[in-house]
Amino acid sequence: MGFCFGVRRAVDMMAEATQETGRMVSLGSVVHNPQVVAQLKEKGLDVIASPDEVDGLPVAITAHGVSEAVVRDLEDRGVPIVDTTCPIVTRSQQWAKRLSEEGFAVVVFGDPNHKETRGVLGWAQAKAYAVPSVDEIDNLPEDLPSRIGVLSQTTQTEAHFAEFVRALLARRMDRISELRVINTLCNATTSQQAAAQELAHRVDLMIVIGGRESANTRHLAEVAREEGVETHHVESADEIRREWLNGHQRVGVTAGASTPDSAVDAVVARLRELAPA
Numbered sequence: 511m512g513f514c515f516g517v518r519r520a521v522d523m524m525a526e527a528t529q530e531t532g533r534m535v536s537l538g539s540v541v542h543n544p545q546v547v548a549q550l551k552e553k554g555l556d557v558i559a560s561p562d563e564v565d566g567l568p569v570a571i572t573a574h575g576v577s578e579a580v581v582r583d584l585e586d587r588g589v590p591i592v593d594t595t596c597p598i599v600t601r602s603q604q605w606a607k608r609l610s611e612e613g614f615a616v617v618v619f620g621d622p623n624h625k626e627t628r629g630v631l632g633w634a635q636a637k638a639y640a641v642p643s644v645d646e647i648d649n650l651p652e653d654l655p656s657r658i659g660v661l662s663q664t665t666q667t668e669a670h671f672a673e674f675v676r677a678l679l680a681r682r683m684d685r686i687s688e689l690r691v692i693n694t695l696c697n698a699t700t701s702q703q704a705a706a707q708e709l710a711h712r713v714d715l716m717i718v719i720g721g722r723e724s725a726n727t728r729h730l731a732e733v734a735r736e737e738g739v740e741t742h743h744v745e746s747a748d749e750i751r752r753e754w755l756n757g758h759q760r761v762g763v764t765a766g767a768s769t770p771d772s773a774v775d776a777v778v779a780r781l782r783e784l785a786p787a
């Protein structure tokens with residue numbers, strides 16, 4: 511649980527770069543975690559919402575990545591870039607580009623508003639769509655090219671991605687001449703989800719720690735709830751209420767990929783403090 515390799519790498523790269531440059535900005539938050547963002551701000555890293563706000567300071571691209579157009583625009587303007595895009599997300603972006611160059615429509619199984627998904631779509635040069643759920647497959651345009659490449663947002667579960675591909679094939683079989691499925695799920699995420707699922711079996715209360723905006727943390731909470739266990743998603747230890755523990759014997763704690771170890775330690779300490787002796 512906690513910081514995955516991609517987030518750890520991005521936070522380290524940004525901390526190091528900020529130390530070297532004095533001040534810099536990041537395009538969006540480095541992670542969906544207000545505490546980590548605050549710590550980096552103290553070191554000199556400010557968050558900006560759009561490339562339009564870049565005013566000469568070096569710019570960090572976060573682990574979720576950005577579209578190719580944003581990278582080219584920054585390069586054309588001569589802005590120094592610290593690219594911390596997670597290599598697993600870069601792989602998705604490269605697949606989106608390659609599939610579209612080869613004439614495939616690109617379908618990303620993911621949240622169209624999530625930064626990673628928007629970035630990946632931005633590397634596909636032709637038709638590219640994000641579909642957040644099986645129910646929304648029918649909203650894909652009727653005139654979709656017959657060759658379709660399917661990718662997944664890295665944080666989806668294996669089971670949901672497999673179900674999505676099955677449903678896409680079943681509903682569009684008459685119009686698909688070639689379907690190419692690229693497994694762009696992140697192992698860090700899937701093994702974390704498997705561990706959360708396993709833990710949920712052994713406890714009667716789950717606390718999942720991570721930013722409210724973190725797709726990965728929300729998925730972990732979903733996985734635990736699907737196991738039928740009472741689950742609370744918190745950002746920090748002070749959100750834990752004494753009454754949550756009432757009637758429960760065993761508490762499981764897990765944390766999203768953007769959650770620092772310090773937040774996990776604080777939650778465990780708080781639970782120990784609240785637990786009846």
Ligand code: SF4
Nearest residue numbers: 514516596598664696
């Ligand atoms: S969850 Fe996986 S894809 Fe996302 S940043 Fe972490 S290692 Fe990279």
